[in-house]
Amino acid sequence: MYVLDALPQTHSYSFEALELDCGRTFSPVTIAYETYGRLNAAKDNAILLLHALSGSAHAGFVNDKGEHGWWEDFIGPGRALDTDRYFVICSNVLGGCGGSTGPASVDPATGRPYGLSFPVITVGDMVRAQKHLVDSLGIRALLAVVGGSIGGMQALQWAVDYPEAVRSALILAAANRLSAQGIAFNEVGRQAIMADSCWQNGDYYGGIPPRTGLALARMIGHITYLSEESMHEKFGRALKGVNGYHYRFSEDFEVESYLHYKGSRFVERFDANSYLYITKAMDYFDLPDLASIKSKMLVISFSSDWLFPPAQLKLLVRTLRRKRKDVTYCDVQSSRGHDAFLLDVAPLTELISGFLENVAGQL
Amino acid sequence: MYVLDALPQTHSYSFEALELDCGRTFSPVTIAYETYGRLNAAKDNAILLLHALSGSAHAGFVNDKGEHGWWEDFIGPGRALDTDRYFVICSNVLGGCGGSTGPASVDPATGRPYGLSFPVITVGDMVRAQKHLVDSLGIRALLAVVGGSIGGMQALQWAVDYPEAVRSALILAAANRLSAQGIAFNEVGRQAIMADSCWQNGDYYGGIPPRTGLALARMIGHITYLSEESMHEKFGRALKGVNGYHYRFSEDFEVESYLHYKGSRFVERFDANSYLYITKAMDYFDLPDLASIKSKMLVISFSSDWLFPPAQLKLLVRTLRRKRKDVTYCDVQSSRGHDAFLLDVAPLTELISGFLENVAGQL
Numbered sequence: 001m002y003v004l005d006a007l008p009q010t011h012s013y014s015f016e017a018l019e020l021d022c023g024r025t026f027s028p029v030t031i032a033y034e035t036y037g038r039l040n041a042a043k044d045n046a047i048l049l050l051h052a053l054s055g056s057a058h059a060g061f062v063n064d065k066g067e068h069g070w071w072e073d074f075i076g077p078g079r080a081l082d083t084d085r086y087f088v089i090c091s092n093v094l095g096g097c098g099g100s101t102g103p104a105s106v107d108p109a110t111g112r113p114y115g116l117s118f119p120v121i122t123v124g125d126m127v128r129a130q131k132h133l134v135d136s137l138g139i140r141a142l143l144a145v146v147g148g149s150i151g152g153m154q155a156l157q158w159a160v161d162y163p164e165a166v167r168s169a170l171i172l173a174a175a176n177r178l179s180a181q182g183i184a185f186n187e188v189g190r191q192a193i194m195a196d197s198c199w200q201n202g203d204y205y206g207g208i209p210p211r212t213g214l215a216l217a218r219m220i221g222h223i224t225y226l227s228e229e230s231m232h233e234k235f236g237r238a239l240k241g242v243n244g245y246h247y248r249f250s251e252d253f254e255v256e257s258y259l260h261y262k263g264s265r266f267v268e269r270f271d272a273n274s275y276l277y278i279t280k281a282m283d284y285f286d287l288p289d290l291a292s293i294k295s296k297m298l299v300i301s302f303s304s305d306w307l308f309p310p311a312q313l314k315l316l317v318r319t320l321r322r323k324r325k326d327v328t329y330c331d332v333q334s335s336r337g338h339d340a341f342l343l344d345v346a347p348l349t350e351l352i353s354g355f356l357e358n359v360a361g362q363l
Numbered sequence: 364m365y366v367l368d369a370l371p372q373t374h375s376y377s378f379e380a381l382e383l384d385c386g387r388t389f390s391p392v393t394i395a396y397e398t399y400g401r402l403n404a405a406k407d408n409a410i411l412l413l414h415a416l417s418g419s420a421h422a423g424f425v426n427d428k429g430e431h432g433w434w435e436d437f438i439g440p441g442r443a444l445d446t447d448r449y450f451v452i453c454s455n456v457l458g459g460c461g462g463s464t465g466p467a468s469v470d471p472a473t474g475r476p477y478g479l480s481f482p483v484i485t486v487g488d489m490v491r492a493q494k495h496l497v498d499s500l501g502i503r504a505l506l507a508v509v510g511g512s513i514g515g516m517q518a519l520q521w522a523v524d525y526p527e528a529v530r531s532a533l534i535l536a537a538a539n540r541l542s543a544q545g546i547a548f549n550e551v552g553r554q555a556i557m558a559d560s561c562w563q564n565g566d567y568y569g570g571i572p573p574r575t576g577l578a579l580a581r582m583i584g585h586i587t588y589l590s591e592e593s594m595h596e597k598f599g600r601a602l603k604g605v606n607g608y609h610y611r612f613s614e615d616f617e618v619e620s621y622l623h624y625k626g627s628r629f630v631e632r633f634d635a636n637s638y639l640y641i642t643k644a645m646d647y648f649d650l651p652d653l654a655s656i657k658s659k660m661l662v663i664s665f666s667s668d669w670l671f672p673p674a675q676l677k678l679l680v681r682t683l684r685r686k687r688k689d690v691t692y693c694d695v696q697s698s699r700g701h702d703a704f705l706l707d708v709a710p711l712t713e714l715i716s717g718f719l720e721n722v723a724g725q726l
Binding site: 184 | 385482483540541542543544546547548550551553554557558559560575576579582583586589591594595597598599608609610611612615616618619622639643646647649672
């Protein structure tokens with residue numbers, strides 16, 4: 001059965017009526033998800049994994065199209081999320097473009113894609129949709145919710161909103177609110193998309209999407225995911241050509257060509273409107289009241305992450321401790337910036353495996 | 364005479380033939396400049412002040428249009444650049460849009476603005492043009508060259524290229540090269556301008572300029588000039604409206620509206636092509652060989668500056684000291700990020716006044 005287990009199981013779950021924070025009731029909702037490993041008879045070995053801005057439900061293994069999962073090195077037998085022991089669920093967020101209902105989905109009322117008539121959603125809404133999915137699987141309490149960046153925000157929201165349904169929450173490279181600087185970067189990315197004449201107020205489906213604007217937004221974002229140190233190590237001032245400067249407005253430096261590549265790759269797989277909606281949800285995220293939490297918490301920062309700096313995560317940890325929550329904190333020394341939560345496999349595997357073993361042992 | 368002295372004296376200087384680093388000889392060149400204070404008979408009290416990316420020759424005093432100078436608090440009787448003692452010259456850079464020859468200037472060969480036929484220039488070229496100006500004033504040696512950001516790069520280039528003509532160089536919030544991260548931010552700003560359909564490959568003069576692209580570039584830049592701390596102090600997550608979130612893609616947060624304001628103000632006074640040329644010069648700047656320097660040096664970093672982090676300036680200082688250069692270094696504790704060189708008047712005035720007094724005393 002190993003071969004079967006090593007392929008992601010792709011599914012989707014649809015339901016009517018989702019109450020949204022904006023006050024609207026939205027309908028219908030489909031949530032695309034993948035699973036890895038097997039749900040046990042007691043249904044107490046499930047881990048919900050929550051993706052970041054550009055992620056999808058495809059977190060683990062290589063799928064039948066040969067695509068690698070975004071957290072592949074962390075999912076599988078003997079890995080951080082050990083599929084010999086745990087049943088891992090990863091769903092695409094509400095508002096996303098990886099199979100879940102989002103602005104590119106067809107509005108049954110009009111027969112046309114929602115575009116900007118899709119409601120502005122929050123992290124709370126994303127989590128409420130995930131709760132429908134988890135309930136549908138007959139899981140009463142998740143062993144863990146795990147996420148990095150906006151995925152970590154969702155993990156924290158789960159712990160606050162559904163304390164009885166979350167035994168543990170693992171929050172990587174995220175805090176209980178986005179900083180002014182984070183909002184600023186998101187807003188410039190959104191402005192870049194909305195300034196693209198192809199954007200057409202969000203109504204570009206069937207036509208040419210705002211590729212240039214989305215690529216710009218991705219380039220801006222990408223700079224914030226790396227650190228000055230990792231950019232220095234990776235590129236420094238290395239030139240593309242062998243003949244020195246071009247004295248033209250073309251690519252001179254490796255770092256420029258890397259950003260262009262990242263931007264142009266992204267537009268092939270991501271919907272610009274989803275970028276607007278998900279970044280807005282990130283901006284809106286602000287959870288000052290953590291009193292309801294009952295889960296064990298693991299909070300992990302990365303020393304060179306400047307989008308969610310360690311100081312901000314330490315503040316969250318201090319707040320949790322003052323409220324006598326059971327929280328473990330680690331600042332992983334890393335030069336890889338915000339992206340370290342995707343890359344620093346060895347230290348994270350050790351931290352996460354040990355923490356989950358502890359949680360599972362207390363069942 | 365105080366009233367007269369308190370108005371900037373505006374001038375321009377034109378010359379033929381400027382040799383450029385790209386290999387071209389460019390002609391003709393006009394350099395716009397302002398002066399404050401009086402050149403003494405010995406012509407040994409002149410300070411050349413060099414502006415940053417968005418600056419101009421208008422550094423001091425309020426001019427007859429009521430416009431404040433970009434370093435106004437540092438220029439005047441008893442101030443850091445004491446106009447009772449020193450003769451301060453501030454020139455607009457080559458490639459700029461504040462009166463000096465740049466891409467918006469008319470090419471005498473065609474009778475039309477240069478646009479992208481303007482040569483890609485370097486910090487070395489800017490400084491070579493300034494040397495023509497200084498020579499024209501009969502000044503054999505400057506008491507000091509002073510600049511922040513790309514102005515600091517120019518000050519360092521002066522010290523390297525014209526060691527006999529520079530008694531001292533004051534380098535604020537700048538290093539001897541731009542980091543990969545700095546290049547990355549500049550490139551995204553340029554891409555935003557060039558993606559604007561109004562840009563027309565740089566040939567937009569007489570038509571509609573690429574306002575949206577330039578505003579985006581400015582917004583990106585502006586984030587890098589502040590610090591996370593100063594953004595937090597200034598805006599935090601404060602909302603624009605009184606009724607909570609809008610659930611629309613309009614401005615929700617103060618920080619968004621601040622960025623929009625900064626972007627829209629900038630396009631009224633700055634030329635998009637100049638933005639391309641000056642950022643490119645910044646990217647190209649890389650001065651590993653500092654052996655020729657004879658000037659006394661004052662290097663100042665700002666603790667929260669992440670565009671030119673203190674660590675990078677310390678590296679420059681260590682390099683200078685290893686070469687037995689006369690260098691004074693100070694890291695000013697400030698929450699204001701890169702912009703601190705424009706804002707932290709009290710500590711800078713003390714540092715700069717003392718340093719200049721020392722230099723002048725040794726004449």
